[in-house]
Amino acid sequence: MATSDPVRSAPTSGSSPGAGTSQHGAGTPRLSRTTMGPFELAFFVVAAAGPLLVVAGFAPLAFLIGGIGAPGAQLVAALVLLLFAVGFTRMALRIRNPGAFYSYIGRSLGRPMGGGAAFLALGAYSAIAIGQLGAFGAFSSGTVARLTGVDVPWPLFSLLAVTIVAVLGHRRISLSAKVLGIALLAEVTILLVLAVPVLIQGGPEGFSFGAFNPSAVFAGGGTGAMFAIVFGAFIGFESTAIYAEETRDPARTVPRATYLAIGFLGIFYTFMAWIAVVAFGESQVVAEASANPTELFFIATEQYVGHGATVVMEILLITSAFASTLAFHNTASRYLFTLGREGLLPQRLAGVHPKHGSPYLASGFQAALAVVVAGLFVLAGADPYLGLFLLMVGPGILAVIVLQALCAVAIVVFFRRHAGDHGMSPWATTVAPLVSLVGLAVATWLVVANFELLSGRTDWVNVLLVGLLPLAFGVGVVVTATIRRRDPERYRSLTQTQIY
Numbered sequence: 095m096a097t098s099d100p101v102r103s104a105p106t107s108g109s110s111p112g113a114g115t116s117q118h119g120a121g122t123p124r125l126s127r128t129t130m131g132p133f134e135l136a137f138f139v140v141a142a143a144g145p146l147l148v149v150a151g152f153a154p155l156a157f158l159i160g161g162i163g164a165p166g167a168q169l170v171a172a173l174v175l176l177l178f179a180v181g182f183t184r185m186a187l188r189i190r191n192p193g194a195f196y197s198y199i200g201r202s203l204g205r206p207m208g209g210g211a212a213f214l215a216l217g218a219y220s221a222i223a224i225g226q227l228g229a230f231g232a233f234s235s236g237t238v239a240r241l242t243g244v245d246v247p248w249p250l251f252s253l254l255a256v257t258i259v260a261v262l263g264h265r266r267i268s269l270s271a272k273v274l275g276i277a278l279l280a281e282v283t284i285l286l287v288l289a290v291p292v293l294i295q296g297g298p299e300g301f302s303f304g305a306f307n308p309s310a311v312f313a314g315g316g317t318g319a320m321f322a323i324v325f326g327a328f329i330g331f332e333s334t335a336i337y338a339e340e341t342r343d344p345a346r347t348v349p350r351a352t353y354l355a356i357g358f359l360g361i362f363y364t365f366m367a368w369i370a371v372v373a374f375g376e377s378q379v380v381a382e383a384s385a386n387p388t389e390l391f392f393i394a395t396e397q398y399v400g401h402g403a404t405v406v407m408e409i410l411l412i413t414s415a416f417a418s419t420l421a422f423h424n425t426a427s428r429y430l431f432t433l434g435r436e437g438l439l440p441q442r443l444a445g446v447h448p449k450h451g452s453p454y455l456a457s458g459f460q461a462a463l464a465v466v467v468a469g470l471f472v473l474a475g476a477d478p479y480l481g482l483f484l485l486m487v488g489p490g491i492l493a494v495i496v497l498q499a500l501c502a503v504a505i506v507v508f509f510r511r512h513a514g515d516h517g518m519s520p521w522a523t524t525v526a527p528l529v530s531l532v533g534l535a536v537a538t539w540l541v542v543a544n545f546e547l548l549s550g551r552t553d554w555v556n557v558l559l560v561g562l563l564p565l566a567f568g569v570g571v572v573v574t575a576t577i578r579r580r581d582p583e584r585y586r587s588l589t590q591t592q593i594y
Contacts, residue, residue, distance in 0.1 A: 123435060123446045125267075125428075125453060130341045132350035134271050135334055139355045141274035142330030142421030146281035146414040147229070149366045150407070152327050154390040156367070157383035159547070160320025162376060163310035165367035170311065171324045172360025174533035175331070178498055179356055181505035181527035183349035184518055186335045188508075190344070190592045193432045194335040195497045200589035202504035202511070208589050209574030210567035211497055212438055216429045217566040218493035222329070223422035224464045225486025227252040228471070228478040230415040235478075237408045248478045249468070255416055256464050259423045263457030266450045267340045270424055277417035284407050285366055288391065291398040292373045299375035305368060319544040325537040326491040326548065327363060330418075331355040332498065333425045336432075340451075366391075373398065423460055430456035436591065437584050438573055480550050488548035489559045492541045496563065499538055502531035 130138070156164035182198075191197035193208075195215045200208015231248030239245050262270045304310055311317070334352045338344040341351075373394040374382045383390050396404045431453035434443030445455035471482045509523035542560060546552050549559055578585040 123444050125339050125431070125446060125451055130268060130271055130337070130347070131343075132347050132354060134268075134275065135337060135341055135347055135351035136354035136358065137275040137278055138271050138337065138421060139331050139333050139351065140358055141278045141417040142333065142425065143328065143359055144226075144281075144414045144418035145278070145359070145362060146285065146407070146411055147418060148327045148363065149285060150391045150411060151388070152323055153363070153367045153370065154383040154387045155547070156320050156323045157370070157380050157390070158387050159316035159323065161310065161316065161380055162305050162371065163307070163312070163317070164320060164324070165305040165364050165371060166307070166311035167317075167320050167324045168327070168363040168367055169306070169360065171321065171328060171537075172356060172364070174325075174530055174537070175328055175356050175498075176353070176360070177526045178502055178530035178534065179331075179352050180522050181509075181530070182332065182335070182501065183352050184522050185501075185505055185508065186338065186348045186352075187345055188512075189589075190338070191432075191589065192336050192339045192428065193436065193589070194332065195501055196429075196432070196436075197589045197591075198501055198508070199497075199504045202508035203500075205578070205585065205588045206571045206574045207500075209438060210570035211500060212429070212433055212436075213570030213573070214493050214563060214567045215497055216426065216433065217562070218490040218497070219333075219422055219426040219429055220460060220463065221486045222490035223419060223426050223460065224467050225483045225490065226415055226419035226422060227255055227464060227468050228482025228486070230255045230412065230419055232478040232483070233408075233412045233415055237412060240408075241405070249472045252468055252478070253465070255419055256461055256468070258416075259420050259464075260458065260461035262420060263423055263427055263461065264447065264450065264452060264454045266452055267337065267424065270420055274417050274421055277413045280410050281414050281417075282362070284395075284403065284410050285362075285391075287403055288373075288395045288399055288407075289366065289369045292369050292394070295398065297372040297375055299372075299377065301372060302376045303368075304376055305371050318540045319547055321537060322541040322544040322547060324363075325495060325541065328356070328359055329491050329494050330421065330425075331359065332494070333421075336425055336428050370394065423457070423464070426460050427453050427457040430459060436588055437577065437581075438570070438588070484548065484550040485555070485559065488545065488550075489562055491548060492538070492545070492560065493563050493566070495534060495538050495541060499531060499534040502527045502534060506531075 153164060156167065160167060185198045189197050189201050193212065196208050196212035199211040231252035234251035235246055235248040262273060331352060334348050334355065338348045341347040370390060371379050373379075382393070386393060392404050392407060395407055430439065430443045433439040434441050434456065443456045443459060444453070446452070447454040467486075468482060471478075474481075476482055505527040506524055509518065541548065545556050545560060549556055574585070574588065577588070
């Protein structure tokens with residue numbers, strides 16, 4: 095059902111169905127439908143996770159904190175999220191609104207809850223996109239200095255990144271998909287270049303699978319903190335539903351891309367963490383990770399492949415950070431667009447480019463916001479990684495896990511309310527979501543309890559950052575309640591838009 099809101103972007107006479115100005119019902123702006131299928135969409139969301147950044151940056155920390163069971167922990171996290179995806183993809187088939195968390199939670203738990211979820215999700219994706227600029231600036235500045243001896247300030251690299259991101263965000267989504275696909279293939283290739291000789295040579299202690307023993311995964315003193323890290327490594331896969339409007343055959347593309355993304359990330363993260371165990375030996379990998387937490391995979395690459403491959407890995411770490419920045423920028427832009435179209439934010443944000451069919455106004459706003467926020471960190475003299483990156487990405491990761499848990503509740507409620515009307519099994523609509531809810535609730539508690547690992551701080555700043563989550567959710571609830579009081583007709587249309 096189309097919303098009854100006023101027209102937000104005027105249609106162009108004679109526009110083709112693929113143009114950004116095509117409408118679904120009177121007054122509902124549409125983004126450009128592209129030829130993106132499940133593999134292209136999966137590439138898109140996997141690139142958001144930054145596989146090389148996760149493997150080189152997060153996996154060593156998981157070893158350091160949780161011990162030898164890090165590979166097994168990656169596998170456990172993947173299984174929990176696969177269970178979540180079972181119900182999540184079923185909701186995507188029934189509620190064809192690219193608002194994802196906003197629409198699923200709102201249609202099931204009530205519009206005010208949906209409004210709260212919308213603002214929390216928008217804040218999370220926007221913060222992560224901005225924070226990634228810090229990682230890109232830090233990696234770029236450090237690598238250029240090491241390779242050329244030229245000291246270029248990190249803000250210049252971050253400004254370059256946000257400029258390129260803004261240009262790509264202005265164009266049709268298929269262009270960004272191509273850029274992200276190339277970056278992802280390069281990241282995976284360099285890590286497999288490390289994996290092959292490790293598998294051939296067998297490592298100093300040969301092949302060992304003790305990292306998957308339940309006693310190694312769950313019995314370590316830092317188990318809780320380790321799971322806080324590994325769950326954060328999967329953030330981004332849920333954005334498949336956000337891009338549904340711009341894909342080919344969304345009803346098929348979104349579920350397949352979701353499973354492909356989680357499956358690939360789960361297998362790849364687990365495999366590469368196990369490769370580290372083999373490369374250094376089960377008895378030594380934790381000590382090596384403790385001594386060199388940021389260099390573990392670079393040391394392994396230097397030892398098994400050579401210096402040239404290490405240099406390539408350093409460069410690709412930069413492209414990994416850029417790919418993640420671009421992917422989360424596009425996700426945040428589409429949330430801005432969707433909430434503008436729904437009327438929860440200014441309707442101007444729902445403007446669609448007449449040629450490229452992109453949410454160009456929302457993208458421009460997100461890029462401008464990134465420049466302002468990053469500029470404030472620069473003026474404060476903050477470190478690009480410890481400041482801009484960790485302080486922005488940490489609460490964003492926690493917010494997405496909270497939203498996944500809320501969405502799991504919404505899935506169960508929605509299908510119980512429509513029992514007998516959906517033709518889906520109890521496994522898909524009740525059992526899998528409830529099991530995933532338990533895992534996600536535990537993950538939420540673990541992240542909050544070990545939040546200093548994500549923020550890099552041990553003081554009052556953690557309380558402030560965690561406190562921003564209920565604040566953002568509360569703002570969304572208040573905005574929704576205000577709409578209910580002032581414009582009941584528009585309130586009734588919230589979450590009801592069916593775009594694909």
